[in-house]
Amino acid sequence: MLNHHLSKTAIYSLSLSTVLFLSACGGNDEGSADDNNAYDPEGEEIELTYVAWDSELASTNVIGLVLEEMGYNVQLTVVEQAPMWISVAEGDADGFVGAWLPSDMASEYEQYGDDLVDLGPNLEGNRTGLAVPDYMNIESIDDLSSDVVDEIIGIDAGAGIMLATEDVIEAYDLDINVVPSSDAAMTAALDAAIANEEPVVVTAWQPHWKFNSYDIHFLEDPQGIYAEEEEIRTMVREGLEEDHPVAYQVLDNFYWDAEDMNAVMLDMAENDLSAEEAAQAWIDENQDRVEEWKDID
Known part of the structure; x- marks a missing residue:
């Protein structure tokens, strides 16, 4: 089961439905990454941060469960937008899959992007x-x-x-x-x-x-202030590939489309499932896609 953590800032600003995801976080048992082919991540901890938007609840829980299938203990930490970037840029967390770019999070990307590894889009056309x-x-x-x-x-x-x-x-x-x-x-x-x-x-x-x-x-935006075509990118901390090569490659492989994300969110909204339950249901129904993400060189 995924470990969910709530930041101090978020405790005061997030809705009760998000707070219910809070649970204790597990320990960290680092392993060797010398040989990627023989590398076993069993028991190592990966921390992913995210903002409490339904879209990021969906994507973060899906990839978190996939990483757990690979053997990691996964901690999901909900924060606000700027702390999400800061925590990974400073190496306090391992990554996030909710970088809305090029415009929506342009300020954070400009300020912290050089201190993160940009793995590219995991969803396009948003x-x-x-x-x-x-x-x-x-x-x-x-x-x-x-x-x-x-x-x-x-x-x-x-x-x-x-x-x-x-x-x-x-x-x-x-x-x-x-x-x-x-x-x-x-x-x-x-x-x-x-x-x-x-x-x-x-x-x-x-x-x-x-x-x-x-x-x-x-609503149409004649002045073009909102970007019509964006993408959601995966960002990870520097050194993750060396420390956790399996997690790095799974995160690099992660890619899906709007219909996939919407399916998870609809399960949450209309079928009263938790984000983790809806994510697991999507994974169970989309094993071919998940196996592509888990394909490690």
């Missing part, structure tokens, strides 16, 4: 922006005003999409507040508004299960 229910009958950010809504429901303060949304407010001269919350709180607000067919605008990204569960759409 997108960020503002979303509204279809019944609102507006198609563009140009259509927004304080007569439509008085606030935009966001996520974590400091997240890349929140900084971009502040730029949107200025560029489009909108008299609308951007309200920080969390992925879970933002989705709850969206759900409540849709239930009453009320106007609502939320920060949004795809993949995300809400696009499968609700009739919502992105």
